Amino acid sequence: MQSVGKLEQLDAIVGGWRREGLTIGFVPTMGNLHAGHHSLVARARREADRVVASIFVNPTQFGPNEDFDRYPRTPEADARGLAGSGCDLLFLPSVATMYPYGPDGSVRVRVPGITDILDGAHRPGHFDGVATVVARLFNMVRPDLAVFGRKDYQQLQVIHYLVRDLAFPVRIVGADTVREPDGLAMSSRNQYLDAAERQRATAIHATLRWIRSQVPAAGEVEAVEAGAVARLRSEGFEVDYVSVRHLDLAPARRMDEGGLVALVAARLGRTRLIDNLLLDAAVG
Numbered sequence: 001m002q003s004v005g006k007l008e009q010l011d012a013i014v015g016g017w018r019r020e021g022l023t024i025g026f027v028p029t030m031g032n033l034h035a036g037h038h039s040l041v042a043r044a045r046r047e048a049d050r051v052v053a054s055i056f057v058n059p060t061q062f063g064p065n066e067d068f069d070r071y072p073r074t075p076e077a078d079a080r081g082l083a084g085s086g087c088d089l090l091f092l093p094s095v096a097t098m099y100p101y102g103p104d105g106s107v108r109v110r111v112p113g114i115t116d117i118l119d120g121a122h123r124p125g126h127f128d129g130v131a132t133v134v135a136r137l138f139n140m141v142r143p144d145l146a147v148f149g150r151k152d153y154q155q156l157q158v159i160h161y162l163v164r165d166l167a168f169p170v171r172i173v174g175a176d177t178v179r180e181p182d183g184l185a186m187s188s189r190n191q192y193l194d195a196a197e198r199q200r201a202t203a204i205h206a207t208l209r210w211i212r213s214q215v216p217a218a219g220e221v222e223a224v225e226a227g228a229v230a231r232l233r234s235e236g237f238e239v240d241y242v243s244v245r246h247l248d249l250a251p252a253r254r255m256d257e258g259g260l261v262a263l264v265a266a267r268l269g270r271t272r273l274i275d276n277l278l279l280d281a282a283v284g
Contacts, residue, residue: 001083003090007140010091014052014141022049026143026170027087028134031055032072036178036186038085040147043175045086052141053082054091059103061129072188091141098136109135111161114249118263119154119274122240127158134159138168145171149178151185153263153276157249177275179205185275192271201273203235204264208277211244211262215279218256232266240265240272244279255279 004010014024025048027040033055044051055078062068075092082090099106108128114120115127138146148156156174163170178186183205184198193201207228214224221244228242243263244252252260260279265272 001079001087001090003079003092005092005094005097007093007097010052010089010140013089014050017050018142023145024048024141024143025051026137026141026146027051027053028137028146028148029053029055029078030057030071030188031078032074032188032191033078033081034186034188036149036151038081039178040149040175041082041085041087043173044145044147047145047147047173048143050088051086052089052091052143053087054093054137054141056093056098056133056137058098058129058133059095060099060106060108060132061126063123063125066123067189072191093140098133106132108132109162109166111158111165114154114157114161117154117249118241118243119265122265127155130155131158131162135162135166135168138163138170143170145173147173147175149176150174151177151187151276152274153261154249183209185273187273189271189273193268197268197271200235200237201268203232203237204266204273204275205277207231207242208262208264208275211242212277212279215255215260218254221252221255224255228262228264232264237266237268240267242266247278 025044027044029037041053057071059068109131110128111131120127148159150156160172163172182202184201211224211228225242229239232239244260246252247259247261261276262279263276265274
């Protein structure tokens with residue numbers, strides 16, 4: 001695997017592959033990689049001739065009281081993991097490469113509507129930063145396809161909207177959430193949990209499964225959401241939201257409407273965790 005940090009180097013390598021008629025798969029990350037990230041690279045490896053991954057901790061998607069400074073940075077371990085997962089090229093841009101006029105002077109991309117709800121409501125400006133950096137990376141890498149995990153379901157919908165509306169010639173692939181044996185969704189932020197918090201964190205997936213068990217009862221969504229919030233609070237969580245939505249994130253009223261997803265964001269101590277579950281699926 002090759003590693004580059006400059007746009008000219010990226011252009012030279014990817015341009016060479018394109019002249020050979022090879023397809024390019026892309027996996028954008030913020031580093032501190034785990035098996036979930038490696039599965040995204042493996043998925044891209046199956047669908048493209050060459051795979052590019054990027055590591056960039058994007059300042060424009062962090063709020064003023066969020067964890068940008070303490071976000072873990074492990075570039076050497078990340079490079080080893082990417083190489084073992086089938087990555088051909090690692091792009092490690094600097095802030096100056098990504099934002100030539102600086103983050104505060106940058107042109108921003110805003111996806112309307114779905115960025116104002118759920119995580120967008122609790123983290124104002126977050127998805128503007130995501131959309132901005134992804135648009136820039138797509139312009140730099142020019143991939144044929146890009147792989148994103150479904151763990152951040154709302155982010156995946158934002159990317160779909162972005163690509164369709166701005167006519168990026170990129171196919172978006174959503175990859176299944178990778179979980180620990182006890183059900184906790186893999187996340188770089190899991191390492192912030194102490195031992196007791198880590199044990200209680202499994203309540204998120206258990207609560208999502210409980211929500212799915214309520215589908216046959218055909219009750220009101222609002223009552224099920226309230227029950228889920230109570231379950232999480234009893235485990236010591238501070239709940240940002242529990243929401244049952246249609247797959248396009250439109251609100252749902254009844255549990256038997258079909259095509260629904262349950263989404264959760266909650267905090268244990270200083271650590272904010274998110275997860276979701278498709279309610280029509282039999283397992284997961």
